[in-house]
Amino acid sequence: MSKSFASDANTLGLIAGNGRFPFLLLDAARAHGLRVVVAAIKEETELEINERAAAEPEFVRVHWLSLGELSKLIETFQREGVARAVMAGQVKHKQIFSSIRPDWRLAKLLLNLRTRSTDMLLGAVAKVLEDEGIMLVSSTAYLEPMLAPQGVLTKRAPSEVERGDISYGLNVARGIAGFDLGQTVVIAAGACVAVEAMEGTDATILRAGELFRTLDEDASTLERKLTVVKVAKPKQDLRFDVPVCGVPTIRTMIAAGATCLCVEAGRTLLFDREAMVALADEHGISIVAEA
Template sequence: MSKLGLIAGNGHFPFLLLDAARAHGLEVVVAAIKEETDPEIDERAAADSGVRVYWLSLGELSKLIETFHTENVSRAVMAGQVKHKQIFSSIRPDWRLAKLLLSLSTKNTDMLLGAVAKVLGDEGIELISSTAYLEPLLAKAGVLTERSPSEQERKDIAYGREVGLAVAGYDIGQTVVVASQTCVAVEAMEGTDAAIERAGAIMKTMAADGDASTFDRTLTVVKVAKPKQDMRFDVPVIGLKTIEAMEHAHATCLAIEAERTLIFDRDTVLLRANTAKIAIVAIEQG
């Protein structure tokens, strides 16, 4: 039976990919990150003889390679978020990762993960797309909810995509929150949901300060893929928590990129969005 290496970050993504890989008849060797991976992964391994879990810290690149070599893994996938602040503050690199970090001209997430992918490749371990085995979860083009975006929301989407693509090109973040073609919040290291919540807090503060125009504005969330998105890592994802954050912020519209955004728990997400009268639209590239 073929083996797949799974480098597991946080959230539900690793479990979805694990299930999909097992459904394809693959044995899965999980490299669980101590700082990120849900401990439930051990329970999954205990219940399935085709899954083996090894725990390692974020900076243990040598141990990762040794583990995959020992298990004869030649293909691997990254699934699940690793918080940016973890990568650049909590990390304690081993000698191999320290050497890699010193070689980087720009220490952003894309540069780091791309360099790790190259090291893995040099060691005979191909890093494949994080959407492997999960193609059905990619958003299809069109309006996904009962309600379509309003004319004002469509204008905000157009503006938000322009800003979002520019910001994503610098590997700052992939989400912007817009009101009346004005940028309210830009995602940085805090992540999408926190950026949405921050935008809601800004609007509430403006309203409390007596800005009458605030009551005429609604928030539109625009999440884009990077102009040169590497589908092996950091693929845009939305889920129930995204919709919950939008509800809390009183955001009314969400735009994502078709075929380059994963939707987790799709039925639950759309039901919650429809109940909250939130419009979701997936837009084709170009």
């Protein structure tokens, strides 16, 4: 059996979901001189995480567990001496509420929830971890340089029509985000085309694009330009579910025919911003971050 890390400020637990977020967090934590214990979710985390552990065996360890294995997560972190942990990467909402097979500890937690919203569930998990001596910290703690700065980020600024759609979209998105229904809306010509629910941001954007493609050609008076608006929740808990955009977001917008993206400045992580903006510029897409 390998030696466990001692519990100290230099050890960080990483609960890894899907996408590149866990890898960016891991790189940032290592740059801060931290040793990282990764709890990789079998249903979500990319297998590439094993390569990172193999490359730095003294500083990175990976333990695989399934969604619902809350007791195993706690036991793993306690055995490895983890007193602080961070969640990074998406866990699809439909996975949380349909594919999950809870152990006794999580089953008890679920039974005591008033509602099964993502915020409620993750907040309850955070409380259980805290009770066991494991403090969840903000997922932006080591990634602040990646938070969106205020202003227009691309060569092209939003048009007058897009500005109007942004204003309307921000009001709608903040409204639904307050109910923990989703964080993204797609707007066109002052009309709400799609609202995010459990399917996620990319699926919402694609659904909006598909809807426009199937509209009757006689509806040509509608300016068919889609504006995507993504916001944080009004009382966003930065420990989980922080809004994230990156190159895949722009690729999805291109596929859907969307022309403008608005995010919240200082509350949205932009991954690989330079490549993201370059791709947007190449396709005439405007990106703006509003306060």
